[in-house]
Amino acid sequence: MNEEQFVQVKHLKMIYDNGHEAIKDVSFNVKKGDLVCLLGPSGCGKTTILNMLAGLLTPTSGEILFDGKNVVKVQPKDREIGYVFQNYALYPHMTVLQNVMFPLTVGKNKISKEEAKKIAEKYMALTQITELKDQKPSNLSGGQQQRVAIARALVMEPKILLMDEPLSNLDARLRLKIREEIRTLVKEVGITTLFVTHDQEEALSIGDKIILFNNGVIQQDDEGQNFYLEPNNHFVANFVGNPVIDNFEVEVNDGLIKGSDFEIKVADLDQKRLKTELSAGKYILSVRPENIIPAETGEIKALITDVELIGRERILKFDYDGKQARSLVDLETPIKTGDQTCLKMRLDRIFLFTADGKRVY
Numbered sequence: 353m354n355e356e357q358f359v360q361v362k363h364l365k366m367i368y369d370n371g372h373e374a375i376k377d378v379s380f381n382v383k384k385g386d387l388v389c390l391l392g393p394s395g396c397g398k399t400t401i402l403n404m405l406a407g408l409l410t411p412t413s414g415e416i417l418f419d420g421k422n423v424v425k426v427q428p429k430d431r432e433i434g435y436v437f438q439n440y441a442l443y444p445h446m447t448v449l450q451n452v453m454f455p456l457t458v459g460k461n462k463i464s465k466e467e468a469k470k471i472a473e474k475y476m477a478l479t480q481i482t483e484l485k486d487q488k489p490s491n492l493s494g495g496q497q498q499r500v501a502i503a504r505a506l507v508m509e510p511k512i513l514l515m516d517e518p519l520s521n522l523d524a525r526l527r528l529k530i531r532e533e534i535r536t537l538v539k540e541v542g543i544t545t546l547f548v549t550h551d552q553e554e555a556l557s558i559g560d561k562i563i564l565f566n567n568g569v570i571q572q573d574d575e576g577q578n579f580y581l582e583p584n585n586h587f588v589a590n591f592v593g594n595p596v597i598d599n600f601e602v603e604v605n606d607g608l609i610k611g612s613d614f615e616i617k618v619a620d621l622d623q624k625r626l627k628t629e630l631s632a633g634k635y636i637l638s639v640r641p642e643n644i645i646p647a648e649t650g651e652i653k654a655l656i657t658d659v660e661l662i663g664r665e666r667i668l669k670f671d672y673d674g675k676q677a678r679s680l681v682d683l684e685t686p687i688k689t690g691d692q693t694c695l696k697m698r699l700d701r702i703f704l705f706t707a708d709g710k711r712v713y
């Protein structure tokens with residue numbers, strides 16, 4: 353068995369009947385026991401991928417291998433997959449116990465009621481819903497329904513767990529709590545998990561790795577921190593990070609990077625980070641707000657138009673070239689709305705992208 357490539361997706365493509373190409377040529381691997389987050393904006397193809405993994409949709413082309421075996425022609429029920437749907441899909445007329453037991457009591461491998469009950473009780477204990485066993489779903493909170501759906505997905509002891517935005521119906525505080533619980537649970541069970549979310553913070557906090565999609569194409573497949581430190585392209589730089597990255601239109605010419613009112617010498621860049629020689633032309637210079645901060649001297653002179661407190665830090669907002677930009681500072685920095693200040697960029701932390709989003713620095 354190849355543990356590094358427990359799940360292999362190769363050149364997967366999905367064109368829906370109406371001609372829409374939802375997944376364009378997607379390849380990735382998932383390591384056994386890992387919790388991998390599929391991240392991306394609404395409509396980028398996350399559910400389509402889960403449905404192909406589960407066998408609910410047949411790919412137009414490409415391969416899906418579980419533990420080295422191509423499963424594209426394998427029936428959903430024979431794929432050894434647990435699926436937690438976005439809307440939970442609990443059976444309303446059944447109790448919690450009956451819901452959790454259900455998969456064990458149908459199909460050709462069904463087991464006796466007593467055995468099924470024993471297994472269901474184990475997973476209800478793991479998901480902390482034992483005391484709800486006689487309740488109907490309509491009496492449960494969103495978080496409780498979520499746990500029932502997870503327990504029901506786990507009773508068949510599948511090899512792979514698929515979860516489609518499992519926290520999107522919960523309030524903010526509960527999301528934080530349950531995402532930690534899900535990570536603890538899947539690690540305890542040791543199950544390989546693909547967790548879909550559109551929330552970058554959620555993905556960063558629980559994923560062993562993240563695969564970021566846009567328009568049916570993988571943008572980056574990497575450990576969380578690299579989405580901040582080494583974004584593959586401009587889409588990634590913009591999608592990941594809170595507050596969002598600052599973008600300045602610049603032009604490179606005669607060894608200078610010129611913004612509408614700043615200049616940086618190309619020679620002052622960290623030459624090791626240049627991906628190619630910087631040819632003359634238009635680029636986007638992007639910098640995370642924590643890497644453009646007030647200093648005695650700096651590239652940009654800014655009038656602070658607003659200061660927003662976000663917990664232990666503050667966001668200084670300023671206008672640049674008709675657009676709002678941000679500097680992230682700690683609470684001690686004595687700058688207030690209306691102040692004029694210099695902002696210095698950390699030149700070893702800025703990024704340069706071509707107009708079509710390719711990273712060059």
Ligand SMILES: Nc1ncnc2c1ncn2[C@@H]1O[C@H](COP(=O)(O)OP(=O)(O)O)[C@@H](O)[C@H]1O
Pocket residue numbers: 368369370372374392393394395396397398399400401
């Ligand atoms: N049955 C379908 N027929 C045609 N287009 C679809 C169908 N289902 C989804 N799509 C389209 O495919 C794209 C990806 O959808 P989906 O996988 O649901 O995205 P996500 O889960 O990332 O929000 C979207 O543009 C969506 O409108």
Ligand SMILES: [Mg+2]
Pocket residue numbers: 398399400516
């Ligand atoms: Mg979806």
